[in-house]
Amino acid sequence: MTCKLLLVDDHSLIRAGVRALVSDIPGYTVVGEANDGNQLSELVRRLDPDIILLDISMRSTSGLDALAQLRASNSRCKVLILSMHTDPELIMRSLESGAHGYLLKDTTATELEQALTALRCDERYLSPAIAHTVINQALLKAKTNTPETTENHNLTARQLEILRLIVRGKSTREIANGLGLSIKTVETHRSQIMKRLQIYDVAGLVLFAVREQIISLDD
The missing domain is CATH 3.40.50.2300 (Response regulator)
Structure with missing residues (x-):
């Protein structure tokens, strides 16, 4: 279609x-x-x-x-x-x-x-060219609005790895190719991450990842 x-x-x-x-x-x-x-x-x-x-x-x-x-x-x-x-x-x-x-x-x-x-x-x-910019802005907001880490994300090591790649602007196909996984497996992990965190947009995932120190500007 x-x-x-x-x-x-x-x-x-x-x-x-x-x-x-x-x-x-x-x-x-x-x-x-x-x-x-x-x-x-x-x-x-x-x-x-x-x-x-x-x-x-x-x-x-x-x-x-x-x-x-x-x-x-x-x-x-x-x-x-x-x-x-x-x-x-x-x-x-x-x-x-x-x-x-x-x-x-x-x-x-x-x-x-x-x-x-x-x-x-x-x-x-x-755009990969602005992913770092978004992380930068999220870091500033995290410092201003949520200075303390209080959430327990309960993500697996693989989910944390995929979350870092999502936040850095990688597509599902790029993540799958980079980690040697099938696209379906990555999609399943992505869905589970969002459901577990109750966050369904990239901006929210970036804010969460920065606040929880899952990703940093040097990541």
Whole structure:
């Protein structure tokens, strides 16, 4: 089944470039475009996209405002932020607001495909280039909000290993290849980690891993 994409960016050249990249990726098609976040809810209702590629900085409605409106409407479509910004606070706000992934605009076609595949498989995706930035920001928040370690995670050694790789932005396939495991085994571990921790998003996992000293900036 073809995965339907909606592009939301106020620069027509960016939309054209992304559309061209998507045209070379089997299994995906762009069903609509918008140059303003104000149009997002209407387009989602009309086009029913599976994944929205959403810019953060737009002249009228910001990507974060559009994301908030989308979540308020209980839409189930996935949102992949496509941005030039590497500001750690902005990245964290995007993830905490419900984005399923964050991809930099200078990405390659290969990484775009990896991100789309991750979201299509109900996974999260962070550009490897910003994974360290997210950990940095999470560390600052952990020091400010939760200075003491109080939780008992009860994760196995293998689950801790996989958690570290997830937090560092590795995909399920990369983790499986690196550890010599099947993709299904990694998916099972990932599901068990999230259920055990009651955390179901990358931002939350990063905060937890930093707070519990499971991962550090030098990891």
